Amino acid sequence: MAHAREHHPDFDITRSWALPLTPPPGEYESLEGYLRRIGFTDEQIHYTRRSFANASGDSPDKISAIAASEEWTDTEAGDGDFRVVGGYVRMLDRLAHGLDIRLNTVVERITWGKYGVQAQTTLGDTFSGDAAIITLPIGVLQSGSLTFDPALPDDKQATIQSLRMGPGMKLVFWFDQPVMPEGIGAFYSAFNPPMIWSPSVGRDVRGQVITCFATGDYARTLHALGEAGALEAALQTLKTELGLPDLTPTAARWINWTADSYALGAYSIVPPGAHHARPALASPTPPLFWAGEATVKNAWGATVHGAYVSGRRAADQTREFLLRPQMSS
Ligand SMILES: Cc1cc2nc3c(=O)[nH]c(=O)nc-3n(C[C@H](O)[C@H](O)[C@H](O)COP(=O)(O)OP(=O)(O)OC[C@H]3O[C@@H](n4cnc5c(N)ncnc54)[C@H](O)[C@@H]3O)c2cc1C
Known part of the structure; x- marks a missing residue:
């Protein structure tokens, strides 16, 4: 990258994305629209489309400029890349230790209410609990391959539809x-x-x-x-x-x-106008709680560490719900 910048001044936009952010991006503005407004040339836009937006999961005309700027200016998650020695499976093995994990078990219906939650699988099994944490990819939630009974509240459905899986x-x-x-x-x-x-x-x-x-x-x-x-x-x-x-x-x-019908895209992206959607998706609808990479703030969205912290947050919410004082009749 440094080599490219030496050879062409148009390449002098780096991964740090030190954008001026004045004027700030507009509510419904796409990243591409914003970059053009602040003076990016066609060649710089072309380069942006080719490189950085690639890591953001979709083309810059399809990404919210506000979400992108929040992602680039939030340094809380760090900006280094690391390889997990031995592969991600080592992390999963540790997290899953002692738990009853069922692989190849596809849920097609979730029935929920004051009494708790039942998850019905395509093999006809039913799993019951007092609460459930939903971590399905946004593409799967949008596809309708899984039914919620009763249907999710209108605002939760609208939030789900407002995000998108980047191809x-x-x-x-x-x-x-x-x-x-x-x-x-x-x-x-x-x-x-x-x-x-x-x-x-x-x-x-x-x-x-x-x-x-x-x-x-x-x-x-x-x-x-x-x-x-x-x-x-x-x-x-x-x-x-x-x-x-x-x-x-x-x-x-x-x-x-x-x-892949269990992903329907690579990772979530925030389209123009939807930059409030990630926290809205995370908002609990007890006894259903929401986790997964799409439910964390923009700098953490679409990442493994984001998925991980969202799981911890949803587990805390679920524990609080399960331990809440019960009304005596
Ligand atoms: C090509 C690529 C490169 C990436 N690179 C990075 C990177 O460098 N760094 C980084 O931090 N992140 C990266 N990511 C993103 C990261 O992989 C995701 O953000 C993370 O895995 C999301 O975790 P999750 O638990 O939210 O969702 P997922 O890992 O998608 O888990 C959802 C699970 O739900 C299951 N499921 C779907 N439908 C059903 C159903 N009906 N019933 C039961 N189960 C179902 C799926 O099989 C899946 O196991 C990359 C992703 C891709 C695709």
């Missing part, structure tokens, strides 16, 4: 020898997919794995091509960018979160 996919290629130029671990492509890196760099592995990542309109375009078409398009991008026309992978895989 996202990875196209992963395995080559039997290194294909990245020496000393390069990642780059932004001029084509689609726009973001490319090798998780093999710095590791003692045979060959090289290359990950291509696309969100927003880039992902929509690739999604429309289907699996074979998207892999072909991504391979073509690699051939062009790396200057290797005969590049042939030994294996290839697409991971398309939009096509």
